[in-house]
């Protein structure tokens with residue numbers, strides 16, 4: 001079938017927007033926590049779920065979230081995948097295989113997306129215990145929480 005999806009084209013989408021705006025108080029507090037090797041979430045007074053990264057409202061309850069809690073630096077591997085392509089400035093390129101995963105910090109309702117290192121992907125299993133590894137000197141403040149490795 002011919003159509004939009006049948007024709008080949010390469011969209012030139014500028015992905016390199018940069019970050020010139022304030023992140024918002026919630027994300028800033030989360031990032032400040034990372035600098036102290038703390039993973040901070042917010043608990044919903046309606047459903048009791050602790051959300052991380054912290055956000056201002058619970059999507060389910062529509063309540064404003066005010067109660068900050070410190071989560072465990074260990075957690076559970078929920079899912080993972082191995083990437084072979086990386087993207088920089090809107091361009092895809094071949095990359096050394098790397099593993100990314102969803103790790104649910106102890107005490108959190110939802111997982112964080114994180115790099116996974118220190119284990120052969122073939123040895124990883126959902127449900128495995130993982131621990132946070134920190135890089136205080138990371139250039140990108142999100143990457144102060146550098147990655148997770150098996151605990």
Ligand SMILES: [Zn+2]
Nearest residue numbers: 044047058061
């Ligand atoms: Zn809620």
